[in-house]
Amino acid sequence: MLDKIKKIKKKALTELEKINSLEILRDFEVKFLGKKGEITVLLKGMGKVPPENRKEVGQAVNGCKIEIRAKVEEKEEKIKEMIIEKDINRKDFDITLPSQPLPHKKGTIHPVVIIQNKVEAAFEQLGFKVLDYFEAEDDWHNFEGLNIPKDHPARDMQDTFWLKDGNLLRTHTSPGQLRAMHDYPPPFRAIFPGKVFRYEKTDASHEHTFHQVEGLMIDKNLSVANLIGIMKILLEAIFERKVDVRLRPGFFPFVEPGFELDIKCMNCNGKGCQVCKYSGWVELLPCGLVHPNVIRAGGLDPDEWSGWAFGLGLTRLAMMKYKISHITHFLGGDLRFYRQFTEGGLK
Numbered sequence: 001m002l003d004k005i006k007k008i009k010k011k012a013l014t015e016l017e018k019i020n021s022l023e024i025l026r027d028f029e030v031k032f033l034g035k036k037g038e039i040t041v042l043l044k045g046m047g048k049v050p051p052e053n054r055k056e057v058g059q060a061v062n063g064c065k066i067e068i069r070a071k072v073e074e075k076e077e078k079i080k081e082m083i084i085e086k087d088i089n090r091k092d093f094d095i096t097l098p099s100q101p102l103p104h105k106k107g108t109i110h111p112v113v114i115i116q117n118k119v120e121a122a123f124e125q126l127g128f129k130v131l132d133y134f135e136a137e138d139d140w141h142n143f144e145g146l147n148i149p150k151d152h153p154a155r156d157m158q159d160t161f162w163l164k165d166g167n168l169l170r171t172h173t174s175p176g177q178l179r180a181m182h183d184y185p186p187p188f189r190a191i192f193p194g195k196v197f198r199y200e201k202t203d204a205s206h207e208h209t210f211h212q213v214e215g216l217m218i219d220k221n222l223s224v225a226n227l228i229g230i231m232k233i234l235l236e237a238i239f240e241r242k243v244d245v246r247l248r249p250g251f252f253p254f255v256e257p258g259f260e261l262d263i264k265c266m267n268c269n270g271k272g273c274q275v276c277k278y279s280g281w282v283e284l285l286p287c288g289l290v291h292p293n294v295i296r297a298g299g300l301d302p303d304e305w306s307g308w309a310f311g312l313g314l315t316r317l318a319m320m321k322y323k324i325s326h327i328t329h330f331l332g333g334d335l336r337f338y339r340q341f342t343e344g345g346l347k
């Protein structure tokens with residue numbers, strides 16, 4: 001038996017020596033180490049070996065198997081190296097050429113993020129901080145502290161998703177006004193972009209989740225003129241062209257006076273379409289002077305400090321800028337939509 005093992009081992013090693021392709025190596029493995037391979041058969045035949053020799057024979061077969069397996073692995077490495085070496089030395093192979101493009105596609109920047117980046121850059125130049133506040137808020141920050149008490153009809157227009165603990169998904173970025181007033185000593189100026197949520201029936205311009213950016217400036221003796229001046233700078237920085245705007249009075253419990261700044265619909269150039277509900281104008285930028293009750297709720301004295309604020313629909317802005325006629329594309333998950341946008345925005 002021991003002789004037989006030696007013979008098989010010698011045969012295996014000699015055959016292995018000559019192998020120079022992975023395919024032949026696989027055949028070799030089957031021949032010796034496979035289920036019915038010569039070495040496996042030896043192992044299976046152990047039962048027939050007389051008990052007194054079993055230990056010695058067993059060790060020999062096992063040792064042979066382990067050695068052959070190690071040599072196979074060694075050979076495999078060698079063959080692979082050989083293949084690479086051969087490739088590198090091919091005359092038509094230029095190792096200095098740039099590599100093939102990766103099979104996966106590079107991601108693109110979401111259109112809302114492109115707009116958000118532009119807004120942030122424009123405001124940072126004007127000395128605004130960019131802050132990030134919570135998407136889940138408490139009732140006080142989202143409503144009460146903003147001069148919207150429990151029975152106020154403004155709550156009906158901003159129904160939202162309530163959490164089991166009595167908190168809610170914020171309906172606007174305005175709660176940041178109260179938080180910023182508590183977080184920073186006056187005077188200061190800041191914007192806070194982010195996601196907001198509404199219990200909303202979806203149509204071309206309404207979604208349950210969308211993006212806003214809130215702006216707040218707190219200083220002494222601020223006026224509507226300050227506000228309008230900055231809004232104009234902002235819109236022209238974003239649209240990179242002259243933008244037609246109109247100002248209407250608007251009511252929001254947390255500002256007094258309050259305004260609606262509309263821009264001429266860029267989807268139809270004022271002619272009327274689905275986006276502007278055939279009016280030619282898109283409500284883009286509600287704003288106003290911060291209500292004294294809100295300044296007080298922010299922990300400041302309204303006789304000493306004044307403020308202006310605005311809430312800009314980032315999603316709506318992206319729709320205008322890129323002429324996107326349906327808001328549901330933004331969260332629709334259709335990659336064909338997202339891939340139209342590049343780092344610099346849609347050209």
Ligand code: DAH
Nearest residue numbers: 172174286287288309310311
């Ligand atoms: N938070 C309001 C909304 O989402 C928008 C708003 C209006 C924000 C007037 C403001 C403001 O800061 O001054 O409907």
